[in-house]
Amino acid sequence: MNTDEGTFCLVLHSHLPWLLHHGSWPVGEEWLYQAWTHSYLRVFDLLHRFADEGKQDVLTLGVTPVLAAQLDDPYALRGVHEWIGHWQLRAQQAAQRWRGDALLRELAAEEHRTAVAAAEQLQTDWRHGLSPMLRPLVDAEVVELLGGPLTHPFQPLLAEDVRAFALAEGLADTRLRIGHRPEGIWAPECGYTPGLEHDYAAAGVRRFLVDGPALRGRTHVARPVGETDVLCFGRDLEVTYRVWSPKAGYPGHAAYRDFHTWDHAVGIKPSRVTGKQVPPPEKAPYDAARAAQTVHAHVKDFVDTVVQRLRDLREQHGRPALVIAAYDTELFGHWWHEGPMWLEGVLRALPEAGVRVTTLRGAAEAGHVGDPVELPASSWGSGKDWRVWDGEQVADMVQSNDELQQRLLRTVAKIGSTTRDPAADQLVREALLALSSDWAFMVTKNSAADYARRRAAEHTDRFFLLADALDAGRTAQAAALADQQRAADHLFGQLDARRLQRSET
Secondary structure, three states: OOOOOEEEEEEEEEOOOOOOOOOOOOOOHHHHHHHHHHHHHHHHHHHHHHHHOOOOOOEEEEEOHHHHHHHOOHHHHHHHHHHHHHHHHHHHHHHHHOOOOHHHHHHHHHHHHHHHHHHHHHHOOOOOOOHHHHHHHHHOOOEEEEEOOOOOEOHHHOOHHHHHHHHHHHHHHHHHHHOOOOOEEOOHHHOEOOOHHHHHHHHOOOEEEEEHHHHOOOOOOEEEEOOOOOEEEEEOHHHHHHHHOOOOOHHHOOOOEOOOOOEOOOOEOOEEOOOOOOOHHHOOEOOHHHHHHHHHHHHHHHHHHHHHHHHHHHHHHOOOOEEEEEEEHHHEOOOEOOHHHHHHHHHHHHHHOOEEEEOHHHHHHOOOEOOOEOOOOEOOOHHHOOHHHHOHHHHHHHHHHHHHHHHHHHHHHHOOOOOOOHHHHHHHHHHHHHOEHHHHHHHHOOOOHHHHHHHHHHHHHHHHHHHHHHHOOOHHHHHHHHHHHHHHOOOOOOOOOHHHHHHHO
16 A cells, blocks of 8 residues: 555543542543443554554553442442433433434434444443453554553652552553553653653663653654653644634534533433533534544645645745644544544545544654654643643642642652552552642643542542551551552552662662
8 A cells, every 4th residue: 555645643541540439420430431331442443443454553542540440349340321311312302302303313323333332342341340341452553552550640749659650550550451561652642841751761661652742743654762762742723623622623514423411311412512602401402424524635635734734834944744643532533422433534535635544653763763852841731731631720629739749759659568458558559649639730621620639639548547547557557558559549459669679770
């Protein structure tokens, strides 16, 4: 197949914070189950179909350890089945409620068919969780897998020892689940601080993502960072924002299903976007055929955009170019109902247009590597700096996290290293959950900010209660507290606090 136009990499980042046992609606387990059934099932179905066709290097897939822990958890597997049962009942209720409208009646029928199919997939292919679904894709090199730190903390704001520990444990957790230790990571929030490349090199990380502005838009090649051989790959915003832009991105098209408008009597979204200024009661009913036609038009537009971008970059730099588009996996299906259909269309149409589609590893092996670069402090958040995670709105959380990390290192240093201590392990677990980057993001963006503050405070309070007991030598109390905390937060069962001690030496 002709691939003269250049190289394209699609990178998907799959992540949700730890939600199990921490509420259901409007934020909590429901968030996980919606993303699981609306995004993960559909994206993995596409990837397994590509695998059946013998395709390799389809895309680069990041899966955070904290998300993998939830999708492998037996409690979550039971919970999502129950949620799907309610989904089927809601679809049946919608069919009765909407029986006078042909479009909505068909939408209700399709919702029911989708819910039934999801239940069947989870009872068969997904019956043991995510890991058995992901490993064959990695084994067959259909995808390149990216890992990351355990609970998705914003790395630039971590103490060096905590940062190294969270990353090493995250990579080890992925190897335990999948049988492969990732060579690349999606750094949480694409957060970077100068010198982080040395941490990556020490941990065996060879590739990571930054946002385009960190490279001043020069994203047409990967670049070694500083004096290391660790490569950074930059997101091409000119291409990525064809989808992602809140002002002009594809998901906001009038024909697509509206994410924000619900029929609350049945808990199903009945409308198409219709218009950005149209109030919910006046939005038109969703028309699947109209949406499918729009998907085809947007596939063509995206492919044309990629091809033209590659041609422009080749002319500008005098060499075959690389374009990277990177998105949250949850965009495809959960946030953007038609997203998986668009995704498949693009991945099939780009090679037909003469574009080589591959992974970050494949792009590096093909020679898309330029001169070394010194990166500035950066992220993919607002302003492309750290303001989302260390700005005025979350200054109290930043201070609390600093105090927590100092206490964590002091307390762990005092604990004997000869015998594993479940209370110390739980102390580290609660600390890492408190340090999740999601809480500050949600507060700064005013997205379920109360929930985020409550979660951060809850884990912080549990941490300090346990730290006080351990520091005072109240071993029985510490053991009892740890048992209580594990009832809600029993993830990463292999986590061993003694390894944090060793990372300090």
